[in-house]
Amino acid sequence: MAARASEFRVLAPTAILGYGFPASSFLRGMRRRPHLIGVDAGSTDPGPYYLGAGTSFTNRAAVKRDLRFMLVHGVRSGIPVVIGSAGGAGARPHVRWCRGIIEEIAAEENLAFTLGVVYADMPRKVVAAAMRRGAVTPLPCVPPLTEAALDASARIVAQMGVEPLCAALEAGCQVILCGRCYDPAVFAAPAIRAGFDRGLALHMGKILECAAIAATPGSGADCVLGVLRRDSFVLESLNPRRRFTRASTAAHTLYEKSDPYHLPGPGGVLNLEDCAFRELSGGRVEVRGSRFEPAPDYRVKLEGARKIGYRTISIAGVRDPVMIGAIDEILDGVRAQVEAILGADKIAGRVTFHVYGRDGVMGAREPRRRRPAHELGIVIDAVAPTAADSEAICGVTRSTLLHYGYPGRIATAGNLAFPFSPSDAKMGAAYEFSVYHLMPVEDQRIFRREIRAIGGRRGGRP
Amino acid sequence: MRRTLPQVAKVIRSKNAGPFELTLDIIFKTPGDFRLFRRRRIITARRIAALYGVAEADVLGIVYFEPCDAIKITLRRWVPSGSPGDSDIYGAQQHAPLLGITF
Numbered sequence: 001m002a003a004r005a006s007e008f009r010v011l012a013p014t015a016i017l018g019y020g021f022p023a024s025s026f027l028r029g030m031r032r033r034p035h036l037i038g039v040d041a042g043s044t045d046p047g048p049y050y051l052g053a054g055t056s057f058t059n060r061a062a063v064k065r066d067l068r069f070m071l072v073h074g075v076r077s078g079i080p081v082v083i084g085s086a087g088g089a090g091a092r093p094h095v096r097w098c099r100g101i102i103e104e105i106a107a108e109e110n111l112a113f114t115l116g117v118v119y120a121d122m123p124r125k126v127v128a129a130a131m132r133r134g135a136v137t138p139l140p141c142v143p144p145l146t147e148a149a150l151d152a153s154a155r156i157v158a159q160m161g162v163e164p165l166c167a168a169l170e171a172g173c174q175v176i177l178c179g180r181c182y183d184p185a186v187f188a189a190p191a192i193r194a195g196f197d198r199g200l201a202l203h204m205g206k207i208l209e210c211a212a213i214a215a216t217p218g219s220g221a222d223c224v225l226g227v228l229r230r231d232s233f234v235l236e237s238l239n240p241r242r243r244f245t246r247a248s249t250a251a252h253t254l255y256e257k258s259d260p261y262h263l264p265g266p267g268g269v270l271n272l273e274d275c276a277f278r279e280l281s282g283g284r285v286e287v288r289g290s291r292f293e294p295a296p297d298y299r300v301k302l303e304g305a306r307k308i309g310y311r312t313i314s315i316a317g318v319r320d321p322v323m324i325g326a327i328d329e330i331l332d333g334v335r336a337q338v339e340a341i342l343g344a345d346k347i348a349g350r351v352t353f354h355v356y357g358r359d360g361v362m363g364a365r366e367p368r369r370r371r372p373a374h375e376l377g378i379v380i381d382a383v384a385p386t387a388a389d390s391e392a393i394c395g396v397t398r399s400t401l402l403h404y405g406y407p408g409r410i411a412t413a414g415n416l417a418f419p420f421s422p423s424d425a426k427m428g429a430a431y432e433f434s435v436y437h438l439m440p441v442e443d444q445r446i447f448r449r450e451i452r453a454i455g456g457r458r459g460g461r462p
Numbered sequence: 463m464r465r466t467l468p469q470v471a472k473v474i475r476s477k478n479a480g481p482f483e484l485t486l487d488i489i490f491k492t493p494g495d496f497r498l499f500r501r502r503r504i505i506t507a508r509r510i511a512a513l514y515g516v517a518e519a520d521v522l523g524i525v526y527f528e529p530c531d532a533i534k535i536t537l538r539r540w541v542p543s544g545s546p547g548d549s550d551i552y553g554a555q556q557h558a559p560l561l562g563i564t565f
Contacts, residue, residue, distance in 0.1 A: 044481055045552050047544030047548075048545075049544065139480065139482065140522060140538075141522075141538045142482050246530075250527075250529035250532075251473065251487075251489055251530045251532065253530075254485075254487050254489075256478065256479055256485070257479055257485065258522065258536040259523065259525055260532075260534060261527070277529055352546060354549055361549055361555045361558075362549065362556060362558070363547070364540070365514050365540065367559055367562075430546070431544065432542065432544060432545040433481045433482075433543065433545070436481060
């Protein structure tokens with residue numbers, strides 16, 4: 001369509017699908033006649049639970065609200081709608097969850113379109129074979145992958161690059177729902193397929209995936225437009241209250257990255273050493289000089305999570321100054337008593353005390369931990385191989401701490417102020433990241449695809 | 463007269479760079495102070511290691527980013543995001559020790 005077009009306009013409605021956006025900003029974006037509506041739905045930031053458990057960290061009603069805008073306007077305007085990292089973690093259950101929402105909206109709005117679903121799940125045996133060849137390499141600070149870690153992983157996904165998305169567009173898909181996906185690929189793939197420069201397209205995608213977070217005042221819940229040209233791209237806010245500045249755009253390049261000049265992704269590195277940011281009129285910023293450097297071998301990032309057991313927590317406050325003054329000794333004493341009880345009953349597990357007001361946020365890294373506040377919030381965090389054991393550990397720790405006799409104690413009725421009854425909360429299964437490695441991909445068809453015709457009447461409601 | 467980092471920086475923040483690394487950003491108000499910090503090497507791996515009570519080898523990199531007058535420091539996370547014992551899943555509240563830097 002746009003092989004010879006001079007620009008490629010991308011509407012990025014929100015930083016994460018489900019974070020919302022003002023309708024007025026979205027409609028202002030549609031009036032600019034975009035070639036694509038793209039949204040990133042995922043992140044590893046909420047931690048390993050969501051990948052492991054197969055649930056979304058965003059709310060279903062909020063996701064449906066955002067998607068309804070995107071699908072109704074995208075499908076009726078005949079432009080592609082691309083969703084990356086469905087359901088947050090982008091594994092099969094997350095993709096199915098999001099597909100269900102898309103089908104519901106299509107039925108309610110009487111929309112018809114071709115849906116391409118691209119899965120990011122990596123079969124364990126594929127990863128195991130690559131590992132045995134020595135082809136799976138850990139990212140910094142990650143231990144080498146082992147058979148045990150692989151076997152224990154509930155799910156493994158790979159971040160797909162632009163290639164599977166381009167193939168889905170090639171196959172005629174109008175709405176593309178992706179599993180775990182390199183965030184910029186959502187925005188870059190349709191532009192690259194239309195003949196635009198890969199480095200510029202990916203860098204624009206890198207900024208658009210966070211939508212208005214890179215504008216000022218920043219927001220994760222507002223729309224922006226990216227205009228990709230042959231040798232530059234321009235960012236503009238779709239809300240007159242915000243604008244892009246050189247500083248806001250460049251600062252975003254730092255975000256969540258260890259090296260802002262070299263951003264590795266599937267198949268290569270985005271090199272920003274010669275990148276220049278220039279402010280234009282109307283709160284816009286123009287970016288030039290971003291380069292994509294293909295890697296000798298095409299590698300993707302694997303993410304996996306394994307279940308480590310179950311967690312039960314209890315939250316309580318402490319206001320007594322004598323107790324606060326001796327809190328380290330008291331918690332050590334409680335821990336020793338609890339370990340003796342659990343050891344006798346052969347209950348395995350571990351307790352962590354998160355002590356807010358002392359070092360709850362930074363733990364042992366807290367430089368001021370010797371100067372606690374006048375009140376402390378204690379979270380008893382019990383993790384054990386079974387749910388029953390985690391409940392037992394939390395319960396015995398809570399009751400031991402409640403009645404623990406310490407030197408100089410004058411408040412002899414109880415050591416803890418509980419804000420809730422019940423005092424203990426079952427947190428369900430607990431996970432940890434077990435895979436965070438690179439793996440070469442030779443055949444992009446490892447990202448399995450299904451194509452579905454959605455809706456009956458072609459083109460939807462008039 | 464000695465000045466503090468918050469006097470010359472408009473952004474001082476921390477965040478995960480993936481689940482196994484923590485990255486600290488300092489964005490200066492003026493290019494002048496950014497260049498002063500770069501020239502005088504006020505931020506060193508040794509200083510960061512001392513502030514955070516970690517080994518110097520766990521300070522993985524210090525990068526000067528000219529386009530927005532920023533210094534980026536990347537540390538090994540002491541506990542991976544979400545593993546037992548972690549206290550900040552997003553790594554978004556680990557910047558406070560930087561606020562006390564004077565120069």
